[in-house]
Amino acid sequence: MCAPSSLAASDYSLIGAVKLHLLIVLLGFALSGCAASSDRLADRSSGGTSAAQPNIIMIVVDDLGWSDVGYNQTTDLLETPNIDAMAQQSVRFDNAYAGAANCAPSRAVLMSGQYGPRHGIYTVSPSTRGDSRTRKLIPIANKRGLQPNVITLAEALKDAGYASGHFGKWHLGDDPDTQGFDVNVAGSGQGMTFHYFSPYRLPNIEDGPNGEYLTNRLTSDVIEWMKSAKGAPFFAYVPYYSVHTPLQAPEATVQKYRDKGILGGKQANYAAMVEMMDKNVGRILTMLEAEGLADDTIVIFTSDNGGYRMPSFPSPIRAGKGSYYEGGLRVPLLVRWPGKIAPRADHTPVINADFYPTLLSLANAKRPDQVLDGMDLSSVFLGKKKIETRDLFWHFPVYLQAHNGLADQAQDPLFRTRPGSAIRSGDWKLIHYFERDEYELYDLSNDISERDNLAIRRPEKMSELKRKLGAWRQETGADVPTQLNPEYDAAINQQLIAQQLGK
Template sequence: MKFFRFLGSLFVTSFCLPATAQNQHPNIVFILADDLGWTDLGCMGSDFYETPNIDKLRNNGMLFTRAYTNAANSAPSRASILTGLYTPRHGVYTVNPPDRGKPENRKLIPLPNKDVLDTALVTFPEILQANGYRTTHIGKWHLGRDDIQTGPKANGFDMNIAGNHIGTPYSYYYPFCNQAGECLPNLDLSDSTYQYLTDRLTEEAVSQIKQSNSQPFFLYLAHYAVHTPLQAKAEKVEKYNRKPAGKHHDNATYAAMVESLDESVGKIIEALKEENKLDNTLIVFFSDNGGMLAGISNNYPLKGGKGMPYEGGNRVPLIISYGNNIEKNSATDVPVMGADLFSTFLDFANVKYKRTTDGKSLKNILLHRESKKISKRDLHFYFPAYLESYGDENSFRATPYASIISGDWKLIYFFEDNRSELYNLRSDMGESVDISKTDKKKADKMLENLFKWMKQVHAPTNFKLNPLYLNKD
């Protein structure tokens, strides 16, 4: 296995840790929602969706109000979480293919994209696995075609349940298969107890928690919810059909899916309580990218949604709880990103490692310590591909772009026409007023810093003009 290449640089613990060492190696539960938007929770302001369990988790830990995924869609975001790297370092930029939309509308030829995570890259589950953690992946993988060679088991997981190459579930209903007979892997289809996919994955996770003993565990529950297709329990849909529409949210089926996701979080917490493991478990709740638009949800006051370069594309809820170790009902507006979770998990696990990452551990922020290295840094994003609009291949949600966030400032650079947009997120969270022309000095400086970063991470910028492009000018 590939982790033997770096085993010598790790502090390797005994496989079965003594009781006195368990507090130094807490259990970790990572719950990743799919396509859940920044305001899709009660604690984030929704007056239509009901999320009492996630709201309670927020009250028992810290809320990050400026948490970003490293990409505005699924696969690259997940790759950055697992590796702690910016997208140019792992080469997963989008959900294949990168040349989405009609070719005559694309001015540039998009750069090559990987749809499989390179197994030469070390993931944090591999490091945890090498240090005595039992590692389990449940749910959406979306980064490899084969479980053993490119899937979870090739990237540090002892067990994989229901994860393969697909990004959209075959079905949310039992037996979770498509019409061609393809089913989610490693699910016992003879067990029809839990007919709804979100419930079934939750019960698989609960079972893993109950089977754990003194060995610390890392549980990655990567829900397919709330990704399309919109399929929910009929009784919940009816409940929301009877409920008055909220100010910005009103989709009853989506609301029902959010509620099932919330119930999952509640069951996970209850299982940890029953097993007397809650106080020694770091719980992280996150989303892989911003919320879907097209009548599904609404990310107001943020601009845009999934796949877009604006705040609605990759600003998402992040909640972290850890018994009494993190101040309850606390919050921070320090900008953080998905790649930070790599170092955060290993830091809390007290695992020493020598590995260059783009992320930083959030432990100091969570424990209210000095965190200048995080609060003063810039965040960067890079997308050298095309993504068509919702149901319209004649327009785009995203064309090739790169962006930088520096404190309250955000600059987006569009490769097609060498154009920049500049926003002050403190005064204009909704990115409604482009001030790149009125504050040209600030825009030029941020663009200079963005180009320096692209050079540092070897982001390819060798775009070529598309000969099929029909010039609209």
């Protein structure tokens, strides 16, 4: 399945295949550049933008686990030297969260600045996932994409004079071109690629030479676009398809990890995909230095949600993608802006809804006339002050079936999560499961693995968070499923749970 390739080959084999695409890219930038006002142009230096409107690069890796980058690892099996070097130059948020535990809803929170109940994207459709006999409730219907009336982060930055380019996975509608991006490479309603090696069979991207690797190709395209956009502020959104399944990487890199002792084929391929992603992050950072853009550019590195649990790569946090335990929600987050953001660790709990108001503030852009649930963290980024404690929320009124039974570390082995809501308040986290009106309460300062449910032993704290969570659901109009599923069979549900536990 995995064709051989190398980074060097893909860097220099694109010349013939990408000529037409680059012509479209340059034309898109030329059209967007006309929107920049004369006073903005007067502020430009020859090497980049003014401090008033920095360039913005947002790299969002698909399904990268919190522990799967070197600076967070509990093992040395995965290699991310470029990301680790960036971490030393960045503010590193160790309590950063995705807006949801799987792809589309998390990206919807990021691009809209709004919690799930406001836009209605809760999962990757349908919401009726898993065996119907084991679903006690009829879940809330899911929306498949952001509605046209939602003003995206890209649209808000475009209104402020930014050129905007999209390179990778969109998953929020048919075409990011209609939602604020001047240029779109490989973005569509499709949530994954089935072919990391060309021919890609993806919408909105021309195939490269046979065997070209998709992560390399997307990086080459965004680098060329950013070079062409030099002189005016740009927003480069780089949501790589990596490291989402199918797990495919150049064979030589996969073999390297087999030689390191990772014997499972999936795990070796995953490690190789992580390394290839890291190399391409390094290419972007190297380009910024070479083009004199580094000091004028904010670079954000994060993931859209937690990763799948893999036995070769231990993690101190519980569960993975699709779960509302920490392993599904907590993500790596680095923010670099040389000379403006001091490198350091920051323990502030943040969520990807915060990007929207924060980047508008840093770009001196106008806030749109819509509710933004995120907080402006610009003062935190710049080290000027700390924010007051605030609560973070998640709502998942749908079902998501198990990925790998017991390895998922979920509440039960049939689902990564059943319908519920969650709140983080200070160091405390409360999860409310709707089927049986159950609550789980964890003290993350002492139990990051979420093993010790304190709901009974700390009734005052549970009551406090329960009240806050209920008030938030009411304020956002969150739909809670209450209608019973006539196909549900409690006996079969328990029988199937017992079978999985018996394995």
